[in-house]
Amino acid sequence: MTPLLRRLTTTCLLATTLVLPLGAHAGIRVTDDRGHRIQLAQAPQRIVSLLPSLTETVCELQACARLVGTDRFSNWPERVKTLPKLGGLEDAQLERIVTLKPDLVLAAVSARVIERLEGLGIPVLALEAKNLGDVHRVLEVVAQALGTPGAGDALWQRIEARMDAAARRVPAALRGRKVYFEVAAVPYAAGESSFVGETLARLGLGNIVPAALGPFPQLNPEFVLRAQPDVIMAVQHELTRMPRRPGWDRLRALLSKQHCGFPSLQYDVLVRPGPRLGEAAELMAGCLASLPPREPA
Numbered sequence: 001m002t003p004l005l006r007r008l009t010t011t012c013l014l015a016t017t018l019v020l021p022l023g024a025h026a027g028i029r030v031t032d033d034r035g036h037r038i039q040l041a042q043a044p045q046r047i048v049s050l051l052p053s054l055t056e057t058v059c060e061l062q063a064c065a066r067l068v069g070t071d072r073f074s075n076w077p078e079r080v081k082t083l084p085k086l087g088g089l090e091d092a093q094l095e096r097i098v099t100l101k102p103d104l105v106l107a108a109v110s111a112r113v114i115e116r117l118e119g120l121g122i123p124v125l126a127l128e129a130k131n132l133g134d135v136h137r138v139l140e141v142v143a144q145a146l147g148t149p150g151a152g153d154a155l156w157q158r159i160e161a162r163m164d165a166a167a168r169r170v171p172a173a174l175r176g177r178k179v180y181f182e183v184a185a186v187p188y189a190a191g192e193s194s195f196v197g198e199t200l201a202r203l204g205l206g207n208i209v210p211a212a213l214g215p216f217p218q219l220n221p222e223f224v225l226r227a228q229p230d231v232i233m234a235v236q237h238e239l240t241r242m243p244r245r246p247g248w249d250r251l252r253a254l255l256s257k258q259h260c261g262f263p264s265l266q267y268d269v270l271v272r273p274g275p276r277l278g279e280a281a282e283l284m285a286g287c288l289a290s291l292p293p294r295e296p297a
Contacts, residue, residue: 027039027040027041027042028040028041028042028043028144028145028147030125030141030144030145031141032109032124032125032126032127032141033109033126033127033128034109034126036126038104038123038124038125038145039123040103040104040123040145042147043145043146043147043148044066044102044103044104044123044145044146045066045103046066046068046100046101046102046103046104047063047066047067047068047102047103047104047105047106048067048068048069048070048086048097048100048102048104048105048106049067049069049070049071049074049105049106049107050070050071050086050087050088050089050092050105050106050107050108050111050113051071051074051106051107051108051111051127052070052071052073052074052075052076052268052272052274053129053138053272053273053274054106054107054127054138054142054274055067055070055071055074055076055080055106056074056076056077056272056274056275056276057138057139057142057152057274057275058106058142058146059076059077059079059080060155060274060275060276061139061142061143061146061148061151061152061155061275062148062151063146063148064077064079064080066146067080067083068083068084068100068101068102069083069084069085069086069096069097069100069102070083070084070085070086071085071086071087071088071089071092072085072086072087072088073088075265075268076268076276084096084100089108089110089111089112090112091112092107092111092112092113094113094116094117097113097117097122098117098120098122102122103123104123104124104125104145105117105122105123105124105125106124106125106127106142107124107125107126107127108126108127108128109126109127109128110128111126114126125141125142125145127141127142129195129273129274130193130194130195130215130273131193131194131195131198131215132195132198132199132277134195134273135156135159135195135273135274135277136152136153136156138152138273139152139153139155139156139274139275140152140153140156143155155275158278159275159277159278160278161278162278162279162281162282163199163202163203163277163278163281164202165282166202166203166278166281166282166284166285167202167203167204167281167285169282169285169286169288169289170203170204170205170285170288170289171288171289173293173294174204174205174231174288174291175204175205176204176205176206177205177206177230177231178205178206178207178208178227178229178230178231179200179205179206179207179208179229179230179231179232179233180208180209180224180227180229180231180232180233180253181196181197181200181207181233181234182232182233182234182235182238183196183216183271185238185241186218187218187219187221187224188216188217188218188219189208189209189216189217189219189224190207190209190215190216190271191207191209191210191211191213191214191215191216191217192207192209192210192211193211193214193215194215194216195215195273195277196270196271197209197211197215199277199280199281199284200284202281203281203284203285203288205231205288208223208224208227208229221245221246221247221248222247224248224251225247225248225250225251228251228252228253229251229253230253230258230294231253231258231259231260231288231291232251232253232254232258232259232260233259233260233262233270233284233287234259234260234261234262234267235261235262235263235264235267236261236262236263236264236267237264239259239261240261242254256292256294257291257292258291258292258294260284260287260288260291262283262287266283269283270283270284
């Protein structure tokens, strides 16, 4: 442990001693996705978020001003771009986080830095959303941690209203069509049980990846070829490369232009399980509505 971190550790432990003891009815209590109960004496005013979807959730719940640092990938809303960037899941910068004196850190369950932060007396709320039900739950847990219970549920209702409106824009001829939604070029895909897959289902679409394979499975490229999806969705720069993958020039969805390539910033909206899922549904519906008529087989 460096001298700086040793001094900061002492400071954090002293602060924890003063803050954490709570009266029988005082403070905020929330349970995270590890089953850990987090107790706060008051609504946190200095928050570090180490996951983009959680950063966006804090801001959408009108608490953006409380953020003092984020992970390197948090880029929305615009104001978070100027905050200190503190690494990611595997390489979060412990000393820099501690120097910001957060009274709450929001992180993915798999973040490697959690135990060390908690060892320094810094409360960590670890959350993970794989499906739409998880997203609703996470929104409300964060709202409770911010001291605004009920705000997450209200936000979810607004998201659902936008999804319903987006579904009405999808052409009837596309109902039931099966989609391959690529999340990484290996390829990894969004399956039926993921929040992406469930959003597609809300729009009336199917999925070539069954729920049994998990939310975001790695696929054999031959699986996609055999499945012959009706529609392909991916980030634009990978979509343009797909015909160069072995055998993928035979995918009928590519040959007939039944595909949606999203610019990087729009793609971020689609793959983050947070408050912009209503916008994600609208982006998908907009692309589907613009597809050319499919030629008869």
